[in-house]
Amino acid sequence: MNQLIGNQPESDQGAIEASFPGEYKNFAPIGRGSYAKVYRAETEKGELVAIKVIDLKNMQKEIIPYMQNEMKLLSESDNRNVIKLFKSNQNSQKLILILEYCYLDVEFMVKRFYKGKLPDELVLIILRQLANGLSYLHRNKIIHRDLKLENFAVQLSQEDQNALQTRNDISVFERATYKLIDLGLAKKLGDLQSQTSTWAGTELNMAPEILNEQKYSFQADMYSLGVCLYYMLVGKYPYFDPTNRTPLQDLIKKENADLNQIANLQLRELIRKMLKFDPKQRLSFQELYQHEFFKYREGDLSNPIDLELNQNQVIYSGKIEESILDYEEKQFKSIIQQENEGNFQNEKQLYQDDPNKYSGFEIKTQPQITLQDEGQAKQFSEPDVKNIFPTSKFDPQKKQNDQIMQLYHIRNQYIAILKLAEYLEQIIPLVKKSKLDFITMESKFSMYIEYLKMVAKQLFIKLQQRFQFFQQSLGSYDRFQLLKKQVENEDHPKLLQVQVREGDAQGWMSWLSKNVMKKIQCEPYDSANFNQQYQQTNIELYKELLKMLQDTFFKYQDDSDPKLKRIKCLLYLSMINTARSRVLFQVELQNVDYKAEELLLTKARDEPDLLSEKVTAILTQFNLLYN
Known part of the structure; x- marks a missing residue:
């Protein structure tokens, strides 16, 4: 059972400093196990890491060979959902591992x-x-x-x-x-x-x-x-x-x-x-x-895990391509060649404020050591243990993941906007044949649709330019290539015919009473006014949708009308995507699993009451006000 560390960590800190002079600071003990202590620390650039210090001197020598398996696998890991070992160092008494920090x-x-x-x-x-x-x-x-x-x-x-x-x-x-x-x-x-x-x-x-x-x-x-x-x-x-x-x-x-x-x-x-x-x-x-x-369905909001899942599932289909096998052979030929059936006591990343974190029931078994294993273990019986662990360097400048997330964020911005435009297009013919119709409804909503598509087109252009900019640093990454292919095959056809107009609106749009829409502008995405303009338009559109929703309660006495139910659902879906697109303009790089979000939204797509709860949830979660 792990507990918070209460002893003085100077000797461990000394070993860390000797192994990685000047690289880490602000040590804080967060956990301990049978043979190891875990510290939270900061790099010179303020990034958090977990440092595990393993006592080799007091460890059973039979266990040491099995640790090689875990260390090599972690050092080779290149997946966001497998913990990463940045680097390690070993002497005759201690093994020091620098790992990703998890809270x-x-x-x-x-x-x-x-x-x-x-x-x-x-x-x-x-x-x-x-x-x-x-x-x-x-x-x-x-x-x-x-x-x-x-x-x-x-x-x-x-x-x-x-x-x-x-x-x-x-x-x-x-x-x-x-x-x-x-x-x-x-x-x-x-x-x-x-x-x-x-x-x-x-x-x-x-x-x-x-x-x-x-x-x-x-x-x-x-x-x-x-x-x-x-x-x-x-x-x-x-x-x-x-x-x-x-x-x-x-x-x-x-x-x-x-x-x-x-x-x-x-x-x-x-x-x-x-x-x-x-x-x-x-x-x-x-x-x-x-x-x-x-x-994955076309048009879903997404994040990098969608592409990774899509890429990884090929191994279970029996259609592994030769190139993948070649890649595996090159990348993983250094991972354990011999049989390894070992166990190394796992060290949990403890929550720093709760000494009673792990009080639950646990039975953990260790594999028995065979004669072959004993033979392998003999080489570690001397006090001076050989350095069998990887010494790969952690590069704090490596920003590929952040760059990928930037690309996803831009795509999710225009996907949410296109979804919103799609729902508005579905609303117009339904409302025209209902008690909710008013004289300017079609022209006003048509204008919003045109504006939204122009914004989406500008963001699409921005994404294409980012692809070119990141080509050198990300071009060899599968996630980058898959996302690029997805954008070209799914999004480009939708936006190909959209024309971006800039400057004053002319003719039939100029008489609208809403100030924000009197001059419809879709300035280049890097304009200082671009985000502000979208925020204003977003708020005005939400108010229009809310007003129409309120009218449904006054103009329809019978809630069971199927046409009314469909209109309400489309209004709620439009409000959800209005709020969602506003969040995507306000908050950078939201690490949200949009696929899970879409699945849960799909369940409620035809239920106005459930969709109403979804609207309330997103407004509350992101503190959005539409007053």
Whole structure:
């Protein structure tokens, strides 16, 4: 059980300073384990990192060879949902690891901030990110084998950390990045069909084939993922006998977990398939990726995880291209060649204010050391342990991810605006044949539509120019190329015919009473007035939509009218996208899983009351005022 560190850390700080002179400052102890202590520190540029100091002198020498697996895998990681090892240093007594800093883990998040279980929306966001991290490991033929909530780290921006601390704003978890940590029990297999048989993992999360000491493969990760999802939604394990009278594998075999406690029918059915006793009947990763939760639809708002998910799923389809195999061979030929069945005690990133963070029930097993393993361990029996760990350098200037996010942010701006224009176009013919029609409605809404499309076109031009600007630094990245292809194939045809007008509006638009629309301007995107103008227009449009919505309550006595219901839905959807596009102009680089947002919005698309709640939620979340 981990606790907050209370001892003096001078010796560890001295070792860190000797290994990385002048690189880190402002140390703060955040956790400890059997052989290691963890500190939060800052780089010279103020970036946070986690520094793990491992005591090799007092560590069992048999464990050291197994640490090599985790360290090499982490140093090679190039996926946003797998923790990254920046660099390491080792002497005869200590191993020092510089890792990505994560604020807390999902187990603590569930207990501290959500009273034991998470809302469906957040579980969906976490699922998509965990699947992305897992598929990355599987792509490189690595099975994790120890999936549990405490091995899912939560990375928050500094702004969101402050919001959580000062206002207890739990909406930050919807924008968090979730990362797989602790690869101490991970194992590299020959291919996706290979099997292993070692009994290793955390028992309550363990697949039945591991519990029964049978051969198993990547489907074991699917079962453990199902256990994690169940726990997040229900607040307890699907199978657990506190009296210990019934063996866990017997409980699992009955497949009688109480799934009715999961309200979302899609999640319920998904988890039911994940928790199948027989791995052949269990949901496969290929089937998981084909689920509605992972499908991308043209015109959806998106972020980098959409492209990564789309790219990673190819490994489960049996259509791995030669180029991918060649890439894997080059990139991962240095990762463990020999059989490794080891365990290294995972060190959790503790929440700094709570010494009682990990008080939950846990059973963790270590694989037995074979004669072959003992032979490998002998080389580490001397006090002067060889440096077997990577020494890759952390480059704080590496901004590829930020640049990718900039591209996504611009695209999401014009996608939200185009969605808004699309809903307005659907409203016009319906309102013209209803009691809500007024003489200037069609011309006014037509003008808004024209303006929105011009703004979208300007942003599209901006994105194209950014693609050219980032070509040199990002051109070799798959995410960059996939996004560029997506923009050209999906967005360019929509905006090809849009003409951008600048200057005063002429003719039929000039008589409108709204000041902001008397002179319709769509200045170049880098104009100082561009954002301000859009904010003004956005507010005016929202007020128009709200007024029309209010009219529905006065002019229609019968709420059951299907035409009225459709008009209300379109008005609410327009208001949602009006607010959403305003947020995208106000807030830079929102790390929101828009796919999850779109899926949840789709469920409410034909229900005015639910859509009304969505409007209220987005206004509250981002403190938007339309007075």
